[in-house]
Amino acid sequence: MNIGQASRMSGVSTKMIRYYEQTGLIPKAARHDSGYRDYDEADVHRLRFVRRARDLGFTVEQIGGLLGLWSDRSRASADVKAFALEHIERLREKMAEIEAMVRTLETLADHCHGDDRPDCPIIEGLAEGDGAPAAVEPRAPRRFGTAGEQLARRPVAGSRVRGH
Amino acid sequence: MNIGQASRMSGVSTKMIRYYEQTGLIPKAARHDSGYRDYDEADVHRLRFVRRARDLGFTVEQIGGLLGLWSDRSRASADVKAFALEHIERLREKMAEIEAMVRTLETLADHCHGDDRPDCPIIEGLAEGDGAPAAVEPRAPRRFGTAGEQLARRPVAGSRVRGH
DNA sequence: CTTGACCTTCCCATCGTTGGAAACCCCACA
């Protein structure tokens, strides 16, 4: 089948299928004489695997590892479990960071009367708030970046395949 | 003061200070005869504001809005509060997405014995799991992208200024 | 044979951030 149908069946956009192939996450697709990529059920199966892993927050690199574990019939289930548990741990850290943001913001918002007057503890909190970096000892490098950095991200993607 | 000192005092890297200036988030800095940028206390104050907002997960664009609210003495505190509450809402959505991932992964991991044998419900869940996109109706476009997409992000950044 | 849907390979943009190169500036020390 052509890439479009594989896309529809897997839920991975054609753009991403080509990208995954190009970066080596998935093997190069077979080609028709025309040059069109040709996919079979196994390919679609793999693409679905990739998409589900992606939906669970694994990076493409990690998915490479998962694909390896998938096709390695000699690997122990403990290996997979460790992989998953580590990922869960990372997800929890991310959640904790966001939760901390929410708490801070709620505290600020709670103290803001939210009426027509200009005085606003939220803005003042941002302007004068603690955590003054000059007064703060160097924070240890964080393994996976601030959650804040993750929030500034990309628009519309739940609409992956259908989106065009 | 030079950019380096402003960076140290604000917790914003020199790179980012220049970037914020270039993109218009902050006004162009004054210059010495030498061409070096020149910052005063007010500039540092603004940079700190930006950094705190960033740490709370606001995008640079949103921070532009916040800076406007900050300097607009005629705006109502209600405006700021609405801004904050909306952001909190977005943070909560993000958390909920990640939480859903965690739940799914935990369910899978719970069913994995995690020993030397190769059978692994985690891998099988990825390979065969429900949510088969072909069988699923088009999901509505999501306003802020899947949380999964946010997780593939950047290394080391808590070490912003100290990092070099 | 035309039309339109599909496919191909390109390159570009996004967002926030870092890295590096080549050049220039400043200050202290000899």
Place this chain on the structure above:
DNA sequence: TGTGGGGTTTCCAACGATGGGAAGGTCAAG
């Protein structure tokens, strides 16, 4: 006065995952 080292300037590129679009080739139905 020379020199060295550190700070600074601008510019260009990369990351990761994704979408957008152009310019052209292919295919199947009419």
